[in-house]
Each structure stands twice: as C-alpha cells, then as structure tokens.
Amino acid sequence: MRRTTTLTLLLLAGTGLAQPQEPSRVTIIYDAMGVPSELERDWGFAALVEYNGRRILFDTGNDAEILRRNVERLGLDLSHLDAAVISHRHGDHTSGLSYLLEVNPAIRIYTPLEGAFFARGPLPEGFLVPDPDVPPDMRYFGGHVPEELNDRRSYIWDADFVTVTGTTEVFPGFYLLTTRSEKPGMRDMNEVSLAVRTPRGLAMIVGCSHPGIETILEEAARIDTRIYTAIGGFHLVRTPRSDIQATATTLHDMFKLDRVAPAHCTSEPGFAVFMDRFGDRYDRAGVGSVIDLP
Numbered sequence: 001m002r003r004t005t006t007l008t009l010l011l012l013a014g015t016g017l018a019q020p021q022e023p024s025r026v027t028i029i030y031d032a033m034g035v036p037s038e039l040e041r042d043w044g045f046a047a048l049v050e051y052n053g054r055r056i057l058f059d060t061g062n063d064a065e066i067l068r069r070n071v072e073r074l075g076l077d078l079s080h081l082d083a084a085v086i087s088h089r090h091g092d093h094t095s096g097l098s099y100l101l102e103v104n105p106a107i108r109i110y111t112p113l114e115g116a117f118f119a120r121g122p123l124p125e126g127f128l129v130p131d132p133d134v135p136p137d138m139r140y141f142g143g144h145v146p147e148e149l150n151d152r153r154s155y156i157w158d159a160d161f162v163t164v165t166g167t168t169e170v171f172p173g174f175y176l177l178t179t180r181s182e183k184p185g186m187r188d189m190n191e192v193s194l195a196v197r198t199p200r201g202l203a204m205i206v207g208c209s210h211p212g213i214e215t216i217l218e219e220a221a222r223i224d225t226r227i228y229t230a231i232g233g234f235h236l237v238r239t240p241r242s243d244i245q246a247t248a249t250t251l252h253d254m255f256k257l258d259r260v261a262p263a264h265c266t267s268e269p270g271f272a273v274f275m276d277r278f279g280d281r282y283d284r285a286g287v288g289s290v291i292d293l294p
Helices: 064-074 097-103 213-220 241-254 268-281
Strands: 009-011 018-020 025-030 046-051 054-058 083-085 108-112 160-164 168-171 174-180 190-198 201-206 227-233 259-263 290-292
Touching: 025 064, 046 190, 046 201, 064 097, 108 190, 160 174, 174 213, 190 213, 201 213, 213 227, 213 241, 241 268, 259 268
Parallel strands: 054 083, 083 108, 108 160, 201 227, 227 259
Antiparallel strands: 009 018, 025 046, 025 290, 046 054, 168 174, 174 190, 190 201
C-alpha cells in the first residue's frame, strides 16, 4: 500500500534548508469503507486531487455535514481550490455542494450536461452484497450497513457552474472528459471524469463510471494511451463475478494500468477481484486514504 501521511521534505542543494514539496496525491474524503478512524463512513464519494500546485475537489459526497466533519478532521482547506468537479447528477456525489459553496462561494464547478441534480432515493436492493474475501477496512460501513440508507437531496445553487460537453484541458495537464451511459436505468446520463497527466501516464479520477470504466478509459486514451491508474467508483454493484473478472482483466491486460484504486460503488466482490488481479499494485481507497501520484 502506498500512502502519504505528511509532506515530503525536499532538501535544497547548496542551502541546507528543507522546503515542503508540493503534494502529488489524491485524498479520499468521503466513502463508505476505510480503516476505522474518527472519519465518518457514508455512501458517496469525494476526493481532493493535489498535483503540480493545483488543488481540485472531485465530487462532494452524500451529506454536507459529514463532508464538513471529514474535511475538518483531515485538516483540509476547501476555501483554497483551483476548481471543483461534479462527476454526475446523483445525490451521493452532489449533496456536499452546500458546504463547499459556504466555504468557497466563488469556486468554479465543472459539471456534466444535465437538466438538474436530483437524488435517487433508497439504494437498490443488492448494492451492498458482502464478500468474505475482502479485508475489514474494505467492507462497506465496516460490515454493519445501516438499516436505512438514502441519497440526500441535492438542489440547484447559484454558483459558477461550467458545463463540460467535450474533452477540455482546464489547466495544463488537467483534462475533463465526458462519456454517456448506455446502460439500462442510466441511459443517456452524462458523466465527467478527470485525467491528470503524470510522467507515467494519466491518473484517472472517476465518480461512478456509469458509462463503464472501459468506456471512460477508451476516451482517456485519446489524450494519452498510457494510463497510470484509475481511482474511484467502477460501478460493479449487482454485477456477476465473471463480468467483474473480465473488467479487471481488461484494465490489466488491454489498458495496462500500472495501478488501480477502486472505491465507492465498485462493490465488495469488485474489491476482491481487483485485489487478486493487481496484487501489490492495488491501492486501498477508503475514506482517509491518501494515494500518491508520480
């Protein structure tokens, strides 16, 4: 497992003075699994991407107050961001916007092409199938799922929203790309993903991968055929294990990812399959995890 817990110190040649190196990492702020800590686990996803001096918040989780508490407990500052990204319209990715806009009302927020944000309501049956092959910190809610689990409702806010309609380089080396789901129940839903160019290829940050993680990576390969890692939800809930294995093989053999960090809606069976397929190149992405980027 590769984690960063403190800033690496870079010794400046000839001066003897230690200066903090700019972070190159993704911090998972919101998810339903993770090592037990003071952080709260809840269904949803949010991550802070820090690279080349840029700070981008990707998604905002399912509950603004949980997001607030996790941000404070992690010692993060969302009042100083270069941008925020909302991957798609579901409440478990958008509901923390009220907290974000409270602390950073002028932030530019990139969103998919949608008519409105809305909540899904209760999670569909079979979303949280347990898997005995995953370690305790990869179990949703530590294996004790609340009896009632709903997406919080999201609203339209007056903010600096920018609609992403095609692949766009928003900062040097930072790309937003959009794909559309063709899956039943999610058909025609657009989803935005973030690609960060690193010396070893693109680091992909994804929300739920409703269009399919393979489809998202195909679009990313138009930017750079080298893809270093994919971090976020792969949406393999209610997916036969054979199909999960096929997806893991595609990412490993066809896209040749160096690493993966499945999170959120990947499912416990999905975690187990990817851990087996990628071995020590699997990064655990539960709430509080810090994943280094090259």
